Amino acid sequence: MFKFLIKIVDILFPKYDHQKIIDGLDKYEIYKKMDIKKRDEVYIICDYSESVIKTLIKQAKYYKNKKAMEIIADCLFGVIQEIALSVQEMQKKNIVISGIPINKNRRDTEEYDHIKLILKYVEKKSLDIDIYKINYKLLYWNKNIKRQSKLKKNERLKNVSGALSVFYPEAIAKNTKYIIIDDIKTTGATLNEAKKILEIAGATDITLVAFATNMQF
DSSP states (O other), X not given: OHHHHHHHHHHHSOOOHHHHHHHTOOHHXXXXXXXXXXXXXXXXXXXXTSHHHHHXXXXXXXXXXHHHHHHHHHHHHHHHHHHHHHHHHHTOOEXXXXXXXXXXXXXXXXXXXXXXXXXXXXXXXXXXXXXXXEOXXXXXXXXXXXXXXXXXXXXXXHHHTXXXXXXXXXXXXXXXXXXXXXXXXXXXXXXXHHHHHHHHHTXXXXXXXXXXXXXXX
């Protein structure tokens, strides 16, 4: 009876095609597409030109699709674990994970920060692991910026230059690896600005990770 009601609701209120794609997606299909590479000092997990990867990011970023965020979190979790275990084994450093924050323009018009929500899913998976912690208040935008997706490379660099700040610079520790997460790398301007501002605050070991890139993969 319940399944029948769901079918009736779907007929009366059809879902967007992209949401249907995510609803029917087996996360192992995404795992098969994972191909971790390093591009311009950023670890990349997937190729944004793959239509399903693009759909995942858009559904997480603009539609608060829970399943999309969970799948992205699963992929990030595996990479974070690999980096963290390597650091613990070789360097014995503390590890802090954080994400690129939502910019002021989006925060004023949207209810949620998709990177923060994705990291919360990562944190749930990490409850039994005491080798790193997630800091949701590491970075913030100190001024409004334009949407990077609408800008050319040089404009992107200028747009984010000096726009990120560290919440508590005095808390930045040298014996700590900072892993900064973003959903997509295009030019790398935002991630590199995050690295720059953390280095100014005193961080000496920073790893950048993006779920996908739309540059040549």
